[in-house]
Each structure stands twice: as structure tokens, then as C-alpha cells.
Amino acid sequence: MLTSEDLAFFSVLTSSKSLAESARKLNVTPPAVTQRLRAIEEKVGVRLIDRSGRRLVLTEEGSLVASYSLVVSEAIESLVEALADRRGAVRGHLRVAAPHGFGRLYVAPVVEAFVREYREAAATLHLSDHPTAMNLASYDVVIHIGEQGPRDQIVTTLAPNPRILCASPQYLASTAPISSPADLARHRCLAIRENEEDVTLWRLTGPSDASSTVRIDPVMSSNDGTVVHDWALAHQGIMIRSEWNVAGDIAEGRLQQVLPDWQPPSADIIAMLGARHGRSARTGAFLDMLRRSLKPLPWRAAQS
Template identity: 70%
Template sequence: MLTSDDLAFFTMLASSASLAESARKLNVTPPAVTQRLRALEARVGVRLIDRSGRQLSLTDEGALVASHGMVVAEAIEALAEALADRKSAVSGHLRIAAPHGFGRLHVAPVVEAFARLHRGVTVTLDLSDHPGSPLIESCDVIIHIGPPGPMNQIVTTLAPNRRILCASPGYLDEAPPVRSPRDLTQHRCLVVRENDEDVTLWRFSHPSCDPATVRIHPAMSSNDGAVVREWALAGQGIAIRSEWNIATDLADGRLRRVLPDWEAPSADVVAMLGARHGRSARTTAFLAMLRQSLTPPPWGQAPWGQGDGPASAELS
């Protein structure tokens, strides 16, 4: 008969590449792992791990035990969360995913403060190029910049974030003037390629004009927004970047806003939650702390945010 400890042990084993790795995770010696595995297999009467290769490989019976182990582990975690919520205790393991740049600058400090305040919580912060809905089953909170995922997810907005058309003063001083969105077709444009989005179609709105859509021809592109920002700073062309990412550059004059009367679609900072994770006390407490740190948005406090200066106005 299998116990919950047996299932937890085998689930850890199944998620490891080797017996040595599982031994490190369990803080025991490899022989101890081998001995416990043999005892487990003897008790159930079937082989669970195929040891013929260099890496661990589950037998069909092993895969069955591992899948049931995951179910039991999730049920135990859910029960612990429910009991903790009854007494409003913040405990358990908090899993967070966030974009690289934004995560380092705005999420990681809050995670540190949260862990300091709630000693009963362990935290994992995974930074990814494009964290999104595929991670919703493995994370409690996914910080996302831009349109949220499917409607069956719980989504809460944390902070507004405009997307700004910008370029360096050096580029703008030497390039033809930009008086309307259609002029962008004659300029070097820099784009961030994300997922399957059509990044060559730039859309703009204006308070007193019809919306404009422009098909640009990128001079340079990258899947890393930080790289595209550096290219813009180096005078390589015009880019659309998030306000949080370039507010300081605009305030310091390293970048100028282009066509300040025209707005690109915004990309608000949102948190996506799974239906199960959204109810935990630790998730609620972390989101409250993160929202407080982003209210008001730090990037909205730059001098340029109070009104665009003459450097950008001259391009309107």
C-alpha cells in the first residue's frame, strides 16, 4: 500500500533527470534514493523506473503512479490553503512569473519585501521573455504587459502603461520630419517580435482625427525589448516602447516622443490568475502589496509625464 510520503517521493523522482539530481533535491545520498525506490517497487510488485538508459525513464506503471502522485499533492496543497484561508494565514508556496525587464525592476523588490513580511511563505519568481496563459496552471500569479489572455482567466489590472512612439534626438535631427503616421513608412523602424503578433502593422488613435494604421518595414527587429530600446538610444531608428521602460529616457532627453498627439494602443500591467490560485490568502496578499507599489505608477512621475516638452512638440 502506498502512503502520501511514497507518492511525494516518487513524484520528486519522476521530475528529476537522474537519481543523483533527485538525491540533491531530497538532500540525501544517491544510494539512499536507490534503496527507497527498490523498497517501493517491491511493495507494489512492479518496476516503476527503467534504469537501462543514462536518464530516468518511467515505465507505464511508473507514469501511472506519478500522475496520481501529482493529483494527491495538489489535493493536499489545496486543503492546506483552505485551512490557512479559514484563519487568514498567509502560508504555502507562491509561484510568480513576470517579464524579464519589468520583473527585475518592479516585481523582484516586492517579492523580497513580501518574503520578509511573511516568513511562512516560500516564493519562486520565474522571469520569462513572454510570460502568458500557458503558465497559468503552474503559477499562482502571472504578471503580463499587454492584452490579457482567454476570458476564462481571472485578470486584474495593476497599473496603466502607455506605449510610446520614440527615437533619439540624434536620429530625429538628421531624419526627415515626422508630421503624421504615414511618414513612418519613410523611416527606419525598430520592432520587438512577440509570439505571432503582426508587429509591422502600427496602429494609432487621435482625439480629433480618424484612427491611422501604417504598415512599416522594420530596419531592425529583436525578440528582446531591452535590445530594441538600446537600438533606439543609439540612434538606429523609431520604436514603440512601453512607458514604464523609457520614461526616464524621455525625462532625461535621451529619447524624444514622436507624434505626441497620436497614441499607440496601451499595454496595461495586469495579473493573470488561475481560478484555483486566485482564492489563496498568499496570492491576495502579494497582489495587494504589488498594486500598492505601482500606485501611482513610478513611470508616471517623470517630468515629461506632466506634458511633453518642446523637443517632442516640434514633431507634431
């Protein structure tokens, strides 16, 4: 009869590319892994893994055992986490997803500090161009910059994030002056195609809540914000970027705000919480640390 320890071992085995990799994960020798696998196969009376090639290939029976192993492992993890939460213990595996640029600069240091403070916790940080497109149920926290998403989603705002029209001083000095939003249609504009949004329609709010909509014809566009940022620094045109991303460039004179009395819609920095882990002690502790790291806003504090 298979035990929960057998299923936990098999779950590690099936998530590995080789016996050597699973041995490293389990902190044992490869022969010990082979011996344990043979013992499990003897218990069930069938071969679970085809070991004739370099990669581990599950047999049909092995796939069945793997599916049950995953269910049991998740159930045990959930039980242990529920008991830990009852006593307020911060433990378990924290899983965080975040955008590449913001995640690298402002989330990664907090993940490192979290694991350093809470020795019973581990962490995984997944950086993605589109973190909200990922399976939210697989993560404790998904950091997102922009609209809040589905209404039934658990969301908490971490920091305000105005977006700014800007270009390099060299570009602005070499072209016609910009005195109103309508002038933008006659300028070289750079667009970021991050989702299905119509990125060629720029909406701006000005003095006394006046509004203006401008249809631009981008001279260059990309789905990578860093690329567009680099193009603006290379004097190629006007872009809209988050304050956190350009505050340093504006303070150092590499970029200059365009039409400072007119602002694009803000894109606040929010945390979307997985339903299964939204109230866990580790999620709460991590969010507390992340909020503290963003007060005062580091990109503004650096300029003061």
C-alpha cells in the same frame, strides 16, 4: 500498501535527474534515497526505476505510480491550501510568470519581499517572452502587458501603461522633420514582433480623438523588445515602446518622444489569475504587495 508519504517521496524522485539531486531536494543522503526506493519497490513487488544508467528512467509500472503520485500530491496541496485560506494564512508555493524585462525590474523584488515577509511561503518566478502562452492553470499569477485576453479569465489591472513613439535625438536631428503621423511612413521604423499582431500597422490617437493609421516598412524588426530598444538608442530609427521601459531614457535625453500629441494604444499592466489559485490568501497577499510597489508608478516617481 503505499502511503501518501511514499507517493510524495516518489513524486520528488521522478522530478529529479538523479538520485543525488533528489537527495538534495529531500535533504537526506543518496544512500537514504536508495534505501527508501527499495522499500517502496518491495511494497509493490515490481521495479519502478531503471538505475542502470546515469539518468533515472521510469519503468512502465514506475510511470503509473508517478502519475498517481502527482494526483495525490496535488490533492494534498490543495487541501492544505484550502484549510490555510479558511484561517487566512499565507502559505504554500506561489507561482508567478511575467515578461522578461518588466519581471526582472519590478516583479522579482516583490517576489523576494513576499517570501521574506511570509515565512511559510515559497515562490517561483518564471520569466518568459510570452507569459500568456503558458499554461495558466500552473500559475497563481501571470503578469501581462497588453490586452486582457479571454473574457472568462480572472483579470485585475495593476497599473496604466501608455505606449510612446520615440527615437534618439541624434536620429531625429539627422533626418526629415516629423509633423504628422503620415510622415512616419517615410522614416526608418523599428518593429517588435511579439505575437500574431500586425506590427507594421501603427494606429495613433491624436487631438480631439482624431485617429490615424500608418503602414510602416520596418528597416529592422525583432521578437525581443530589448533588442529593438537598443537599436533605437543606437540611432537606427523610431520605435513604439511602453512608458515603463523608456521613461528613464526620455528623462535623461537618450530618447525623445515623437509626435507627443499622438499616442499608440495603451498596454496596461495586468495580472491574470489561475482559476484554482485566484482567491488564495497567498495570491491576494502577493497582489497587494505588487500593487503597493507600483504606486506611485516607479518609472514616473524616479523622474519627479
